[in-house]
Amino acid sequence: MAKQWVWVAVGAVAVGASAARCSDTPGTASAPSPTPSVVSTPSAASTPKPWYEDYDPARFAVAVRKYAGQAGIRPQLLMAILYNESYKPHDPKLERSWAQIDSDPAFGIANMHRPAFDDTKRGRAFAGRKWEELPDDPTLAIQAAAWHLHDLARRLPDKRASKLSKEELLALGYNAGGGNMRLFAKGRKPGTQAQSYLDRLHENWTKSAEAVKT
Numbered sequence: 001m002a003k004q005w006v007w008v009a010v011g012a013v014a015v016g017a018s019a020a021r022c023s024d025t026p027g028t029a030s031a032p033s034p035t036p037s038v039v040s041t042p043s044a045a046s047t048p049k050p051w052y053e054d055y056d057p058a059r060f061a062v063a064v065r066k067y068a069g070q071a072g073i074r075p076q077l078l079m080a081i082l083y084n085e086s087y088k089p090h091d092p093k094l095e096r097s098w099a100q101i102d103s104d105p106a107f108g109i110a111n112m113h114r115p116a117f118d119d120t121k122r123g124r125a126f127a128g129r130k131w132e133e134l135p136d137d138p139t140l141a142i143q144a145a146a147w148h149l150h151d152l153a154r155r156l157p158d159k160r161a162s163k164l165s166k167e168e169l170l171a172l173g174y175n176a177g178g179g180n181m182r183l184f185a186k187g188r189k190p191g192t193q194a195q196s197y198l199d200r201l202h203e204n205w206t207k208s209a210e211a212v213k214t
Helices: 057-071 075-087 092-099 114-121 131-136 138-155 166-176 178-185 192-211
Strands: none
Touching: 057 075, 057 138, 057 192, 075 138, 075 166, 075 192, 092 131, 114 131, 114 138, 131 138, 138 166, 138 178, 166 178, 166 192
């Protein structure tokens, strides 16, 4: 589900300070000053970062193995898809902001478009979930991507003229759609964008295998 994205992060930092003064009244005994309470501030090291900061798909290896197993697809393929789709920030706020100006946005760590999600969820355990939930729920995104690949696999023709492997064709189907996938299976050469997606799949293939090892 790849697109070329340009992201601009704008940060604003507000700093506030307050001071309190206490003085004794002349001619009266000074009361003992209370011992100031100490408020501990969590250090940056002790505060867990949100999952989307320094995002690495490998952190979701357990979910990838689980849902790939349920959908009957190769976990390495699903992990490689997540690596392919990790080119853009997955901060939920940024995704929703981008959706305001994109006529066909993709949500979640698997960059799934609404029609693909709605078609995939029918009759499945997550049928009651909504596409709008994908930015906040990486597990749902992985589950939906696994079953979408399952559905694409069912659309592959039994006889194929292409030298591309089943996994390569499924990755192309994920990126370019099921119709194009079938054309590639019949021998059509992938275009520039599809070939770029396939090249990235090859680059991510070995580390995806390492990531899903038990």
